[in-house]
Amino acid sequence: MKLVLLISIIFTFNSIFSHEGKHFQLEECTNADPLKPVPIKNSLPVYPRRALEKTIEANVLLQFTVNKEGNVENPEVIWFDQTASKKDLFSRSALRAASKLKYKPGKTESGEPISTPGVRTTMSYRVTGNEDNLDFNTKILNKIVKRIRVKDMSSKSIRRLEGALDKINKELKSDKLSDIEIAAILYIKASTLFKLDRPSEEVKEALLESKSYYEDDFVDTLKNGFQLRGVTSSKLHTYAGLLLSHIYFQEEEWKSLEHEMLEVLTSPELNMMSFRYYSSYMQLGVASYTLKNWCTSVTSFERAKKIAETKNLKFPNNFDNAIEYAKSQMELVK
Numbered sequence: 001m002k003l004v005l006l007i008s009i010i011f012t013f014n015s016i017f018s019h020e021g022k023h024f025q026l027e028e029c030t031n032a033d034p035l036k037p038v039p040i041k042n043s044l045p046v047y048p049r050r051a052l053e054k055t056i057e058a059n060v061l062l063q064f065t066v067n068k069e070g071n072v073e074n075p076e077v078i079w080f081d082q083t084a085s086k087k088d089l090f091s092r093s094a095l096r097a098a099s100k101l102k103y104k105p106g107k108t109e110s111g112e113p114i115s116t117p118g119v120r121t122t123m124s125y126r127v128t129g130n131e132d133n134l135d136f137n138t139k140i141l142n143k144i145v146k147r148i149r150v151k152d153m154s155s156k157s158i159r160r161l162e163g164a165l166d167k168i169n170k171e172l173k174s175d176k177l178s179d180i181e182i183a184a185i186l187y188i189k190a191s192t193l194f195k196l197d198r199p200s201e202e203v204k205e206a207l208l209e210s211k212s213y214y215e216d217d218f219v220d221t222l223k224n225g226f227q228l229r230g231v232t233s234s235k236l237h238t239y240a241g242l243l244l245s246h247i248y249f250q251e252e253e254w255k256s257l258e259h260e261m262l263e264v265l266t267s268p269e270l271n272m273m274s275f276r277y278y279s280s281y282m283q284l285g286v287a288s289y290t291l292k293n294w295c296t297s298v299t300s301f302e303r304a305k306k307i308a309e310t311k312n313l314k315f316p317n318n319f320d321n322a323i324e325y326a327k328s329q330m331e332l333v334k
Helices: 049-053 091-098 139-147 155-171 179-195 200-214 231-251 254-264 275-290 294-310 317-333
Strands: 007-013 038-041 058-066 072-082 102-104 116-127
Touching (some): 058 091, 058 231, 072 091, 139 155, 139 179, 155 179, 179 231, 200 231, 231 254
Antiparallel strands (some): 058 116
């Protein structure tokens, strides 16, 4: 069988979902421990063929030691979650990739390189274009998802979306749904409303209700208290968050936008330099600039600028000016 699906395999170094607090920052704006190992070379794993053929997706958490030379030793899978199949299809691929990772080694306060145990990395395996596939186990919900995939907004497509919306509202009345299923259906409802160009307040209402169900949905907790999201929960955390941030941008709700986007950026779903997130970085840059959170603004605009360069897009001159001004303000704060 010829594989024509595009894949996305994402690394999130040392990133585990924590339920402690609600404050988030971009990595560049935190005071990272200078003595800990720093990743300097990725090794993308091979997407398992059997999983790709069936569009099975996964989150895999690994733990290992980074030795004095910056090489990985004794990698092990300490947790994973995947859709559709109970058989572990991803660990072998993740372990092979982990063994090829390269780090700047940890060091002592005197600057001597040391071996560092307990380093963690999350690998997320995703199929591009499969964002709305939220691992439903019912034929009705799968039919709804297929129904909202329209290529244009012709009168036929609009009728199709309105019909899907009716089915969604009917399904939400069921008392047999789990919290994560309710969250997923509400996100699909919000996406449908957005495509139909309904008032932003309607879209936001559905997204906030969805968030109330998925926000605290952690499928596992490690013995040190860190909590982990499954594939469906982490996808909602990202894609519902991005749509909600877009609504906040339209409403000029800068604090809400910044908080939502910074929360989204903690998710292993995010391939940080993907064109999909270009406008989101621009919006975060504007929000943080307005709020005078200079580091977040500079970092967001610069990430957007890098994406523009890779896609041969012209980055707006006024944002270059904003970057320079924000940098000058950062210098004054030092």
